[in-house]
Amino acid sequence: MGIRDSNRKVFISDSRTSLKRRYRLLLKLFGKTPGPKTEPDFYYDDPVQEKTVLISGLGRSVRGSMQYLLNELNSNEDFWDYEIFVRVSKATEETVKGYIAENGWTRTKTVRKGFAKKMETCKYLITESYFPHTWIKRPKQVMIDLWHGTPLKTLGVFKSGDRCHRNAKQQKNFLSADYLLYPNEFTRRIMWDSYRITPLLSAKALMMGYPRTAGILKAMDADTDSLQSMLAPEGQHIYAYMPTFRDQLSDEETIERETAFLNYMDGNLRDDQILYVNLHHAVKAGLDFSHYKHIKAFPPLTDSYNLLAVAEALISDYSSVFFDYMVTKRHIILYIEDLDSYLEHHGLNMDIETLPFDLARTGEDVIRMLNAGKQYDDSEFYDEMCAHDAPDNPEKLCRLFLGEEEGLCLEEMPRTDKRKVIMYTDYCAAGRDTDRLWETIRMGAEKDLEVYVGCDEDLVNDDKTGAYPMLHSVDLIASRHELTFSSIGKPLRDLYLVHSAAASGRRCVFSGRSALRTAALK
Numbered sequence: 001m002g003i004r005d006s007n008r009k010v011f012i013s014d015s016r017t018s019l020k021r022r023y024r025l026l027l028k029l030f031g032k033t034p035g036p037k038t039e040p041d042f043y044y045d046d047p048v049q050e051k052t053v054l055i056s057g058l059g060r061s062v063r064g065s066m067q068y069l070l071n072e073l074n075s076n077e078d079f080w081d082y083e084i085f086v087r088v089s090k091a092t093e094e095t096v097k098g099y100i101a102e103n104g105w106t107r108t109k110t111v112r113k114g115f116a117k118k119m120e121t122c123k124y125l126i127t128e129s130y131f132p133h134t135w136i137k138r139p140k141q142v143m144i145d146l147w148h149g150t151p152l153k154t155l156g157v158f159k160s161g162d163r164c165h166r167n168a169k170q171q172k173n174f175l176s177a178d179y180l181l182y183p184n185e186f187t188r189r190i191m192w193d194s195y196r197i198t199p200l201l202s203a204k205a206l207m208m209g210y211p212r213t214a215g216i217l218k219a220m221d222a223d224t225d226s227l228q229s230m231l232a233p234e235g236q237h238i239y240a241y242m243p244t245f246r247d248q249l250s251d252e253e254t255i256e257r258e259t260a261f262l263n264y265m266d267g268n269l270r271d272d273q274i275l276y277v278n279l280h281h282a283v284k285a286g287l288d289f290s291h292y293k294h295i296k297a298f299p300p301l302t303d304s305y306n307l308l309a310v311a312e313a314l315i316s317d318y319s320s321v322f323f324d325y326m327v328t329k330r331h332i333i334l335y336i337e338d339l340d341s342y343l344e345h346h347g348l349n350m351d352i353e354t355l356p357f358d359l360a361r362t363g364e365d366v367i368r369m370l371n372a373g374k375q376y377d378d379s380e381f382y383d384e385m386c387a388h389d390a391p392d393n394p395e396k397l398c399r400l401f402l403g404e405e406e407g408l409c410l411e412e413m414p415r416t417d418k419r420k421v422i423m424y425t426d427y428c429a430a431g432r433d434t435d436r437l438w439e440t441i442r443m444g445a446e447k448d449l450e451v452y453v454g455c456d457e458d459l460v461n462d463d464k465t466g467a468y469p470m471l472h473s474v475d476l477i478a479s480r481h482e483l484t485f486s487s488i489g490k491p492l493r494d495l496y497l498v499h500s501a502a503a504s505g506r507r508c509v510f511s512g513r514s515a516l517r518t519a520a521l522k
Helices: 016-029 039-045 065-075 093-103 115-121 168-176 185-195 211-221 225-231 251-268 304-310 321-328 339-345 363-372 379-385 393-402 432-446 457-462 489-502
Strands: 002-005 010-013 049-056 083-087 108-111 122-127 142-145 179-182 204-207 237-241 273-277 295-297 313-316 331-335 358-360 410-412 420-424 450-456 475-479 506-510 516-520
Touching (some): 016 489, 039 115, 049 065, 049 115, 065 083, 065 093, 065 108, 065 393, 083 115, 115 122, 142 168, 168 185, 168 475, 179 185, 185 379, 211 304, 251 273, 304 321, 313 321, 313 363, 321 331, 321 379, 331 363, 358 363, 432 450
Parallel strands (some): 010 506, 049 083, 083 108, 142 179, 179 204, 237 273, 273 295, 313 331, 331 358, 450 475
Antiparallel strands (some): 002 010, 204 410
C-alpha cells in the first residue's frame, strides 16, 4: 500500500526500510552520502535495551547526587547485570573515568560521542538538569528528573526581566518525566509555580531528599578518621567555602572578588583552622592556591559531600548547597555582601535575611562568626526543609530501575476538569494578530478553559516588543524551532534546497519495486 502521484510518477512505500533504501540510492545518484546517525535514526531503528541506565549529571560529571546513585547501582547485587552509562564532555571525560576507577564502578562506562544513541535506547534515564531538546522519549523508556538543588534563586517565569519564554528544555523534560523528585514542600511549590505546566504533567511527584544528602548522613555515621587525617593532617578545624556562580559578573570580576575574600580569610584564620574552597571551574582555574597557608581547593578525587560530612561549618551565599548541609545540623554562614545587586539580577524565592543562619556582610563578620561557633536555633527550619532526608534514599530511588515503587512517597499531580487548549504562535510579533491572540486568551478564561500559549523561544527572544507584558500573564509552553533530521533526511533536505529552483527541469521516478531512475526532462 502506498501513495501514488500520477503527475510526478512517484510511488512512496509504507515501509520505512524500503524508503531508506530508495533514498540512499537517490543520494548516491547525486554524489551524496548519508550523514552520521541522529536521534530519529535510533528512535526508529534501534530497540530500547532492558537493564540499561543513562545518567546525565550536572556539568556532565558524576559528583553530588549522581555519585551516590552510582555507588548503589555498582554495589547492589540486584543490578549485577545492568549497564550504566554516564554522560561526559571532552573536558570532563578523563576526570570521570578516573573517578569511576577510583570508586570501583565496574558496571559503569562513560559516553560522549555515542550519547544520542544511548538517549534513545537506554531503558532508564535520570538527570539533575535536562536532556537535550532533540531527545524524543520512547514509550518504553522511564525518565526520572531530580533537578539539581532546592530552588533559592528564582526560576522559570519568575526570572528577572522578560525571560518567561526561555524554558523550552526544562518544560519538555518535565512533560516527559515519569518521576519528579522534590526534597521538600517548598521545592515542590516553587517548581510548580515557576513553570506553570503542572496540570499537563503525567509524572508522579516523588517526595524524597536528594541522594547527596543521604551521602552526607551515611558519611557522618561512618569512620571518618582517615579522611580527616588527609584533609587536616595537624588536626585543624575543617571548614568549607562553596559560593554560587555569579553569571552577572565576568570571570575576571569573579576571580577578583574571590581573591580579595580568600586573601582576607587566609590572613585571619588561626593556624588550627583550614578552609577548603570549591568554586566554579572557570573561576577556580584563574586562582592560585599554592601561596595560601590556611586555604586549599577541594581535592579533585574526594567527594564534595564526604568533605562536608567532616566540615565543622559551611560558608556559602545563595547556593542551594546550604540546604544540603542543613542535614548535619552544624554551623552555616551566608556571606551576602552583594545581596542588593544579586537580587536585582536574579531574585530569590525566600527572604534570605529571615533565615535562621548567620548572615555576614564582610570578611570580618565571617571570621568572628566562625570563631564564635553556631549560636542560633534552626530546628524549625530544619524540620520544614529536611523532612524527607534519609541515609537509605539512594537505595530506595534505585528500586525504580527494577520497576518497583514500594516504600516510596509518591503522589499524583493535581488535575483540573477544565478543558485544556493550547494556542500556538511563532513569536508574538507586535500587531493585530497578537492583539487578537490576547483577546482570545481572555475569552477562553472567561469560558473556564485552561488556556496555554505556545511560542518559539528563539524567535521571541529576537523581538520581544509584542510578547511582553502579555507573556507575564499567561501559562506559556515554550518550544524550539530547529529540526533534527535523520542521517538521510539532512542530505535529502539539502539536495532539495539546491535543486528546488530547477524543479521544472528534473524529476525523480520511483518504481513500485526496486529500480530507481532519474530522468532529465526538457
